[in-house]
Amino acid sequence: MISILTRWFHRLASPVWFYRIAGKLLPWLWALFALLLVTGLYGGLVTAPADYQQGDSFRIIYVHVPAAWLSMFVYMVMAVSGAIALIWRIKLAEMVLVSCAPIGASFTFIALVTGALWGKPMWGAWWVWDARLTSELILLFLYLGVIGLYNAIEDKRMASRAVAILALVGIVNIPIIHYSVEWWNTLHQGATVTKFDKPSIHIDMLIPLLLMAGAFKVFFVISLLLRTRNELLERELPRQWVKQLVEENAND
Amino acid sequence: MTPVRKKRLLLILALVAGVGIALALVLQAFNQNMMFYYAPKEIKAGKAPANHDFRVGGLVVKGSMQRDKQSLEVRFDVTDLTETVTVSYTGILPDLFREGQGIIARGKLLPDGVIEASEVLAKHDENYMPPEVASSLPQTPPKEAK
Numbered sequence: 001m002i003s004i005l006t007r008w009f010h011r012l013a014s015p016v017w018f019y020r021i022a023g024k025l026l027p028w029l030w031a032l033f034a035l036l037l038v039t040g041l042y043g044g045l046v047t048a049p050a051d052y053q054q055g056d057s058f059r060i061i062y063v064h065v066p067a068a069w070l071s072m073f074v075y076m077v078m079a080v081s082g083a084i085a086l087i088w089r090i091k092l093a094e095m096v097l098v099s100c101a102p103i104g105a106s107f108t109f110i111a112l113v114t115g116a117l118w119g120k121p122m123w124g125a126w127w128v129w130d131a132r133l134t135s136e137l138i139l140l141f142l143y144l145g146v147i148g149l150y151n152a153i154e155d156k157r158m159a160s161r162a163v164a165i166l167a168l169v170g171i172v173n174i175p176i177i178h179y180s181v182e183w184w185n186t187l188h189q190g191a192t193v194t195k196f197d198k199p200s201i202h203i204d205m206l207i208p209l210l211l212m213a214g215a216f217k218v219f220f221v222i223s224l225l226l227r228t229r230n231e232l233l234e235r236e237l238p239r240q241w242v243k244q245l246v247e248e249n250a251n252d
Numbered sequence: 253m254t255p256v257r258k259k260r261l262l263l264i265l266a267l268v269a270g271v272g273i274a275l276a277l278v279l280q281a282f283n284q285n286m287m288f289y290y291a292p293k294e295i296k297a298g299k300a301p302a303n304h305d306f307r308v309g310g311l312v313v314k315g316s317m318q319r320d321k322q323s324l325e326v327r328f329d330v331t332d333l334t335e336t337v338t339v340s341y342t343g344i345l346p347d348l349f350r351e352g353q354g355i356i357a358r359g360k361l362l363p364d365g366v367i368e369a370s371e372v373l374a375k376h377d378e379n380y381m382p383p384e385v386a387s388s389l390p391q392t393p394p395k396e397a398k
Contacts, residue, residue: 049383049384050383051381051382051383052381052382052383052387053348053376053386054348058380061380083261086260086264087257087260087264088257121347122347122348122374123346123348123373123374123375123376124345124346124347124349124371124372124373124374125371125373128373130288165267168268169267169268169271171268172268176275184287184288185287185288185289186288187288187375189376189377189378190377190378191378192378200378200379200380201379201380201381202380202382204382205380205381
Protein backbone atom coordinates (compact mmCIF):
# COMPACT_ATOMS: atom_id res chain seq x y z
CA MET A 1 0.00 0.00 0.00
CA ILE A 2 2.71 2.44 1.08
CA SER A 3 4.80 1.55 -1.96
CA ILE A 4 1.86 2.25 -4.28
CA LEU A 5 1.38 5.60 -2.58
CA THR A 6 5.04 6.57 -2.84
CA ARG A 7 5.19 5.49 -6.46
CA TRP A 8 2.12 7.61 -7.20
CA PHE A 9 3.71 10.49 -5.29
CA HIS A 10 6.86 10.28 -7.39
CA ARG A 11 4.96 9.96 -10.64
CA LEU A 12 2.86 13.00 -9.79
CA ALA A 13 6.07 14.86 -9.04
CA SER A 14 7.35 14.15 -12.54
CA PRO A 15 6.82 17.27 -14.65
CA VAL A 16 5.94 15.47 -17.91
CA TRP A 17 3.36 13.25 -16.26
CA PHE A 18 1.83 16.15 -14.37
CA TYR A 19 1.63 18.26 -17.52
CA ARG A 20 -0.26 15.58 -19.44
CA ILE A 21 -2.64 14.54 -16.66
CA ALA A 22 -3.49 18.17 -15.85
CA GLY A 23 -4.26 18.77 -19.53
CA LYS A 24 -6.65 15.81 -19.55
CA LEU A 25 -8.38 16.91 -16.33
CA LEU A 26 -8.98 20.52 -17.33
CA PRO A 27 -12.03 20.11 -19.65
CA TRP A 28 -13.82 18.04 -17.00
CA LEU A 29 -13.06 20.60 -14.33
CA TRP A 30 -14.37 23.43 -16.51
CA ALA A 31 -17.62 21.49 -17.02
CA LEU A 32 -17.98 20.82 -13.29
CA PHE A 33 -17.25 24.47 -12.53
CA ALA A 34 -19.91 25.69 -14.98
CA LEU A 35 -22.47 23.31 -13.50
CA LEU A 36 -21.78 24.33 -9.90
CA LEU A 37 -21.65 28.03 -10.74
CA VAL A 38 -24.93 28.08 -12.66
CA THR A 39 -26.88 26.07 -10.07
CA GLY A 40 -25.27 27.96 -7.18
CA LEU A 41 -25.96 31.39 -8.66
CA TYR A 42 -29.53 30.46 -9.59
CA GLY A 43 -30.13 29.08 -6.10
CA GLY A 44 -28.54 32.05 -4.41
CA LEU A 45 -30.06 34.84 -6.46
CA VAL A 46 -33.46 33.36 -7.34
CA THR A 47 -34.68 30.49 -5.19
CA ALA A 48 -33.14 31.37 -1.80
CA PRO A 49 -35.56 33.40 0.37
CA ALA A 50 -34.65 36.91 1.56
CA ASP A 51 -33.19 37.15 5.05
CA TYR A 52 -35.48 38.17 7.93
CA GLN A 53 -33.12 40.98 8.97
CA GLN A 54 -30.96 41.92 6.02
CA GLY A 55 -33.48 41.36 3.22
CA ASP A 56 -31.96 40.80 -0.21
CA SER A 57 -28.65 42.41 0.75
CA PHE A 58 -27.55 39.19 2.41
CA ARG A 59 -27.17 37.59 -1.04
CA ILE A 60 -23.63 38.94 -1.29
CA ILE A 61 -22.86 36.06 1.08
CA TYR A 62 -22.74 33.82 -2.02
CA VAL A 63 -19.57 35.57 -3.19
CA HIS A 64 -18.13 36.83 0.08
CA VAL A 65 -18.09 33.60 2.08
CA PRO A 66 -16.75 31.25 -0.63
CA ALA A 67 -14.01 33.79 -1.46
CA ALA A 68 -13.08 34.10 2.21
CA TRP A 69 -12.99 30.32 2.70
CA LEU A 70 -10.84 29.93 -0.38
CA SER A 71 -8.48 32.70 0.73
CA MET A 72 -7.59 30.51 3.72
CA PHE A 73 -7.73 27.19 1.88
CA VAL A 74 -5.34 28.40 -0.84
CA TYR A 75 -2.93 29.54 1.86
CA MET A 76 -2.97 26.06 3.40
CA VAL A 77 -2.26 24.48 0.00
CA MET A 78 0.55 26.99 -0.53
CA ALA A 79 2.15 26.36 2.86
CA VAL A 80 1.92 22.56 2.55
CA SER A 81 3.53 22.73 -0.91
CA GLY A 82 6.17 24.92 0.67
CA ALA A 83 6.89 22.28 3.31
CA ILE A 84 7.08 19.54 0.64
CA ALA A 85 9.37 21.72 -1.47
CA LEU A 86 11.67 22.33 1.50
CA ILE A 87 11.82 18.74 2.75
CA TRP A 88 11.84 16.69 -0.46
CA ARG A 89 13.14 19.40 -2.83
CA ILE A 90 10.45 18.48 -5.36
CA LYS A 91 10.40 21.03 -8.16
CA LEU A 92 6.71 20.58 -8.85
CA ALA A 93 5.87 21.51 -5.25
CA GLU A 94 7.84 24.75 -5.71
CA MET A 95 5.79 25.55 -8.79
CA VAL A 96 2.49 24.83 -7.01
CA LEU A 97 3.70 27.07 -4.18
CA VAL A 98 4.38 30.08 -6.38
CA SER A 99 1.28 29.47 -8.51
CA CYS A 100 -0.96 29.58 -5.42
CA ALA A 101 0.05 33.09 -4.35
CA PRO A 102 -1.67 35.26 -7.02
CA ILE A 103 -4.82 33.12 -6.86
CA GLY A 104 -4.97 33.35 -3.08
CA ALA A 105 -4.31 37.08 -3.18
CA SER A 106 -7.22 37.52 -5.60
CA PHE A 107 -9.62 35.55 -3.40
CA THR A 108 -8.52 37.56 -0.35
CA PHE A 109 -9.03 40.80 -2.27
CA ILE A 110 -12.52 39.70 -3.36
CA ALA A 111 -13.40 38.75 0.23
CA LEU A 112 -12.23 42.15 1.52
CA VAL A 113 -14.02 44.17 -1.18
CA THR A 114 -17.32 42.27 -0.96
CA GLY A 115 -17.05 42.50 2.82
CA ALA A 116 -16.71 46.29 2.60
CA LEU A 117 -19.66 46.52 0.21
CA TRP A 118 -21.71 44.43 2.64
CA GLY A 119 -20.51 46.26 5.73
CA LYS A 120 -21.45 49.76 4.59
CA PRO A 121 -25.24 49.24 4.42
CA MET A 122 -25.48 46.70 7.24
CA TRP A 123 -22.98 47.83 9.87
CA GLY A 124 -22.72 51.44 8.76
CA ALA A 125 -19.00 51.29 7.97
CA TRP A 126 -16.86 50.19 5.00
CA TRP A 127 -14.06 49.13 7.24
CA VAL A 128 -13.38 48.72 10.95
CA TRP A 129 -10.17 47.55 12.60
CA ASP A 130 -11.64 44.53 14.33
CA ALA A 131 -9.72 41.27 14.70
CA ARG A 132 -11.38 39.43 11.78
CA LEU A 133 -10.97 42.21 9.23
CA THR A 134 -7.44 43.03 10.30
CA SER A 135 -6.21 39.42 10.21
CA GLU A 136 -7.74 38.98 6.74
CA LEU A 137 -5.90 42.11 5.59
CA ILE A 138 -2.66 40.65 6.98
CA LEU A 139 -3.38 37.55 4.89
CA LEU A 140 -3.49 39.74 1.76
CA PHE A 141 -0.12 41.27 2.71
CA LEU A 142 1.34 37.77 3.25
CA TYR A 143 0.30 36.77 -0.28
CA LEU A 144 1.72 39.99 -1.71
CA GLY A 145 4.92 39.35 0.26
CA VAL A 146 5.22 35.88 -1.25
CA ILE A 147 4.73 37.27 -4.78
CA GLY A 148 7.20 40.09 -4.19
CA LEU A 149 9.89 37.94 -2.59
CA TYR A 150 9.68 35.34 -5.36
CA ASN A 151 10.14 37.95 -8.05
CA ALA A 152 12.96 39.71 -6.18
CA ILE A 153 15.31 36.70 -6.27
CA GLU A 154 16.92 35.85 -9.58
CA ASP A 155 17.59 32.14 -9.02
CA LYS A 156 14.13 30.55 -9.06
CA ARG A 157 15.03 27.49 -6.97
CA MET A 158 16.53 29.73 -4.30
CA ALA A 159 13.52 32.05 -4.56
CA SER A 160 11.14 29.13 -4.05
CA ARG A 161 12.90 28.10 -0.86
CA ALA A 162 12.80 31.61 0.56
CA VAL A 163 9.13 31.91 -0.33
CA ALA A 164 8.37 28.51 1.23
CA ILE A 165 9.77 29.69 4.56
CA LEU A 166 7.73 32.90 4.40
CA ALA A 167 4.58 30.92 3.58
CA LEU A 168 5.20 28.56 6.51
CA VAL A 169 5.78 31.40 8.96
CA GLY A 170 2.56 33.06 7.82
CA ILE A 171 0.50 29.96 8.47
CA VAL A 172 0.02 31.02 12.12
CA ASN A 173 -2.33 33.69 10.77
CA ILE A 174 -4.85 31.11 9.51
CA PRO A 175 -6.17 29.90 12.92
CA ILE A 176 -6.22 33.55 14.02
CA ILE A 177 -8.50 34.49 11.13
CA HIS A 178 -10.77 31.54 11.80
CA TYR A 179 -11.07 31.95 15.56
CA SER A 180 -10.83 35.77 15.71
CA VAL A 181 -14.62 36.04 16.00
CA GLU A 182 -14.61 33.68 19.01
CA TRP A 183 -11.52 34.84 20.85
CA TRP A 184 -12.29 38.55 20.72
CA ASN A 185 -15.32 40.83 20.53
CA THR A 186 -15.62 41.76 16.89
CA LEU A 187 -18.07 43.66 14.73
CA HIS A 188 -17.91 40.78 12.27
CA GLN A 189 -20.45 38.06 13.00
CA GLY A 190 -19.48 34.67 14.41
CA ALA A 191 -19.27 31.47 12.36
CA THR A 192 -22.51 30.47 10.60
CA VAL A 193 -21.55 27.26 8.84
CA THR A 194 -18.15 26.07 10.06
CA LYS A 195 -18.89 25.29 13.68
CA PHE A 196 -19.66 22.17 15.66
CA ASP A 197 -23.34 23.00 16.14
CA LYS A 198 -25.59 22.66 13.15
CA PRO A 199 -25.28 25.61 10.74
CA SER A 200 -27.37 28.61 11.81
CA ILE A 201 -28.58 29.27 8.29
CA HIS A 202 -31.81 28.07 6.72
CA ILE A 203 -31.35 24.99 4.53
CA ASP A 204 -32.69 26.79 1.41
CA MET A 205 -29.99 29.43 1.87
CA LEU A 206 -27.28 26.93 2.82
CA ILE A 207 -27.46 24.68 -0.26
CA PRO A 208 -26.66 27.47 -2.79
CA LEU A 209 -23.86 28.60 -0.49
CA LEU A 210 -22.29 25.15 -0.53
CA LEU A 211 -22.72 24.95 -4.32
CA MET A 212 -20.97 28.31 -4.71
CA ALA A 213 -18.21 27.18 -2.36
CA GLY A 214 -17.78 24.09 -4.55
CA ALA A 215 -17.69 26.25 -7.69
CA PHE A 216 -15.01 28.51 -6.18
CA LYS A 217 -12.94 25.50 -5.13
CA VAL A 218 -13.08 23.93 -8.58
CA PHE A 219 -12.17 27.30 -10.08
CA PHE A 220 -9.16 27.41 -7.79
CA VAL A 221 -8.05 23.95 -8.95
CA ILE A 222 -8.45 25.03 -12.60
CA SER A 223 -6.42 28.20 -12.17
CA LEU A 224 -3.80 26.34 -10.14
CA LEU A 225 -3.37 23.70 -12.85
CA LEU A 226 -3.18 26.38 -15.57
CA ARG A 227 -0.64 28.48 -13.69
CA THR A 228 1.44 25.47 -12.67
CA ARG A 229 1.55 24.18 -16.26
CA ASN A 230 2.67 27.60 -17.37
CA GLU A 231 5.36 27.82 -14.71
CA LEU A 232 6.49 24.31 -15.66
CA LEU A 233 6.93 25.16 -19.33
CA GLU A 234 8.81 28.32 -18.46
CA ARG A 235 11.26 26.56 -16.14
CA GLU A 236 11.73 23.45 -18.29
CA LEU A 237 12.02 25.35 -21.57
CA PRO A 238 15.42 23.90 -22.55
CA ARG A 239 14.30 20.32 -21.84
CA GLN A 240 13.66 17.73 -24.51
CA TRP A 241 10.02 17.01 -23.55
CA VAL A 242 9.04 20.65 -23.92
CA LYS A 243 10.61 20.79 -27.40
CA GLN A 244 8.72 17.61 -28.33
CA LEU A 245 5.50 19.14 -27.04
CA VAL A 246 6.00 22.27 -29.11
CA GLU A 247 6.66 20.18 -32.22
CA GLU A 248 3.55 18.07 -31.58
CA ASN A 249 1.41 21.19 -31.24
CA ALA A 250 2.94 22.71 -34.35
CA ASN A 251 1.91 19.64 -36.37
CA ASP A 252 -1.73 19.77 -35.20
CA MET B 253 12.44 9.28 5.13
CA THR B 254 16.16 9.98 4.90
CA PRO B 255 17.90 11.58 7.91
CA VAL B 256 18.42 14.81 5.96
CA ARG B 257 14.73 15.08 5.13
CA LYS B 258 13.77 14.23 8.69
CA LYS B 259 16.02 17.02 9.91
CA ARG B 260 14.43 19.49 7.50
CA LEU B 261 10.95 18.40 8.61
CA LEU B 262 11.88 18.94 12.27
CA LEU B 263 13.35 22.34 11.45
CA ILE B 264 10.15 23.38 9.72
CA LEU B 265 8.01 22.14 12.62
CA ALA B 266 10.25 24.02 15.06
CA LEU B 267 9.96 27.17 12.93
CA VAL B 268 6.16 27.09 12.80
CA ALA B 269 5.89 26.18 16.50
CA GLY B 270 8.29 28.97 17.47
CA VAL B 271 6.47 31.63 15.48
CA GLY B 272 3.16 30.33 16.81
CA ILE B 273 4.26 30.55 20.43
CA ALA B 274 5.75 34.01 19.94
CA LEU B 275 2.54 35.26 18.38
CA ALA B 276 0.39 33.65 21.08
CA LEU B 277 2.42 35.51 23.73
CA VAL B 278 2.11 38.81 21.88
CA LEU B 279 -1.65 38.37 21.49
CA GLN B 280 -1.93 37.45 25.15
CA ALA B 281 -0.10 40.65 26.08
CA PHE B 282 -2.30 42.82 23.86
CA ASN B 283 -5.51 40.99 24.69
CA GLN B 284 -7.30 44.09 25.94
CA ASN B 285 -6.49 46.05 22.80
CA MET B 286 -7.74 43.26 20.56
CA MET B 287 -11.22 43.67 22.01
CA PHE B 288 -13.22 45.70 19.57
CA TYR B 289 -15.69 46.86 22.20
CA TYR B 290 -16.53 46.85 25.90
CA ALA B 291 -19.74 45.43 27.36
CA PRO B 292 -21.86 47.72 29.62
CA LYS B 293 -20.89 45.47 32.55
CA GLU B 294 -17.21 46.29 32.02
CA ILE B 295 -17.96 50.00 31.73
CA LYS B 296 -19.92 49.97 34.98
CA ALA B 297 -16.99 48.17 36.60
CA GLY B 298 -14.75 51.07 35.54
CA LYS B 299 -12.70 49.12 33.00
CA ALA B 300 -13.36 51.52 30.12
CA PRO B 301 -10.70 54.18 29.47
CA ALA B 302 -11.72 57.52 30.99
CA ASN B 303 -9.86 60.02 28.83
CA HIS B 304 -10.11 58.72 25.30
CA ASP B 305 -12.59 57.11 22.89
CA PHE B 306 -13.67 53.53 23.28
CA ARG B 307 -16.47 51.37 21.93
CA VAL B 308 -19.45 49.95 23.74
CA GLY B 309 -21.36 46.95 22.40
CA GLY B 310 -24.69 45.44 23.36
CA LEU B 311 -28.38 45.29 22.61
CA VAL B 312 -30.59 48.37 22.27
CA VAL B 313 -33.15 48.19 25.08
CA LYS B 314 -36.72 47.96 23.76
CA GLY B 315 -38.68 51.18 24.35
CA SER B 316 -35.60 53.18 25.37
CA MET B 317 -35.11 55.14 22.15
CA GLN B 318 -35.82 58.88 22.31
CA ARG B 319 -35.48 61.18 19.33
CA ASP B 320 -34.93 64.89 19.69
CA LYS B 321 -37.64 66.81 17.80
CA GLN B 322 -35.32 69.62 16.64
CA SER B 323 -32.17 67.75 15.65
CA LEU B 324 -30.81 64.32 14.66
CA GLU B 325 -29.93 63.54 18.25
CA VAL B 326 -31.07 60.19 19.59
CA ARG B 327 -30.69 58.63 23.04
CA PHE B 328 -31.00 54.96 23.76
CA ASP B 329 -29.95 52.41 26.36
CA VAL B 330 -27.53 49.60 25.57
CA THR B 331 -27.56 46.44 27.64
CA ASP B 332 -25.63 43.17 27.95
CA LEU B 333 -28.60 41.74 29.88
CA THR B 334 -26.88 42.43 33.22
CA GLU B 335 -26.00 46.16 33.12
CA THR B 336 -27.27 49.07 31.03
CA VAL B 337 -25.64 52.28 29.83
CA THR B 338 -27.19 55.24 28.02
CA VAL B 339 -25.79 56.38 24.68
CA SER B 340 -26.46 59.68 22.95
CA TYR B 341 -25.69 60.13 19.25
CA THR B 342 -26.22 62.80 16.63
CA GLY B 343 -26.35 61.55 13.06
CA ILE B 344 -27.81 58.95 10.73
CA LEU B 345 -28.20 55.44 12.11
CA PRO B 346 -27.37 52.33 9.99
CA ASP B 347 -30.14 50.29 8.29
CA LEU B 348 -30.05 47.48 10.79
CA PHE B 349 -30.41 49.79 13.79
CA ARG B 350 -33.58 49.00 15.72
CA GLU B 351 -34.62 48.27 19.27
CA GLY B 352 -33.48 44.82 20.34
CA GLN B 353 -30.63 44.90 17.79
CA GLY B 354 -26.97 44.44 18.68
CA ILE B 355 -25.01 47.64 18.11
CA ILE B 356 -21.53 49.05 18.69
CA ALA B 357 -21.08 52.74 19.47
CA ARG B 358 -17.78 54.63 19.69
CA GLY B 359 -17.48 57.62 21.95
CA LYS B 360 -16.48 59.15 25.25
CA LEU B 361 -17.86 58.54 28.71
CA LEU B 362 -19.30 61.79 30.10
CA PRO B 363 -19.17 62.50 33.86
CA ASP B 364 -22.89 61.77 34.18
CA GLY B 365 -22.37 58.21 32.91
CA VAL B 366 -23.82 58.83 29.43
CA ILE B 367 -21.69 57.81 26.46
CA GLU B 368 -21.53 60.51 23.82
CA ALA B 369 -21.11 58.52 20.61
CA SER B 370 -19.45 59.79 17.46
CA GLU B 371 -20.23 56.62 15.50
CA VAL B 372 -22.91 53.92 15.77
CA LEU B 373 -22.50 50.58 13.96
CA ALA B 374 -25.06 47.79 13.80
CA LYS B 375 -23.92 44.26 14.53
CA HIS B 376 -25.82 41.33 13.09
CA ASP B 377 -25.66 37.79 14.35
CA GLU B 378 -24.76 34.60 12.52
CA ASN B 379 -28.37 33.50 11.90
CA TYR B 380 -29.82 33.58 8.40
CA MET B 381 -33.43 32.61 7.75
CA PRO B 382 -36.50 33.69 5.82
CA PRO B 383 -38.92 36.10 7.59
CA GLU B 384 -41.63 33.41 7.92
CA VAL B 385 -39.26 31.20 9.89
CA ALA B 386 -38.05 34.09 12.03
CA SER B 387 -41.61 35.08 13.02
CA SER B 388 -42.51 31.51 13.96
CA LEU B 389 -39.61 31.23 16.40
CA PRO B 390 -40.27 31.77 20.11
CA GLN B 391 -38.97 35.16 21.26
CA THR B 392 -35.63 34.61 22.97
CA PRO B 393 -33.05 37.28 23.71
CA PRO B 394 -30.21 37.08 21.18
CA LYS B 395 -27.16 35.44 22.64
CA GLU B 396 -24.55 37.73 21.09
CA ALA B 397 -24.48 40.07 24.09
CA LYS B 398 -22.28 37.88 26.20
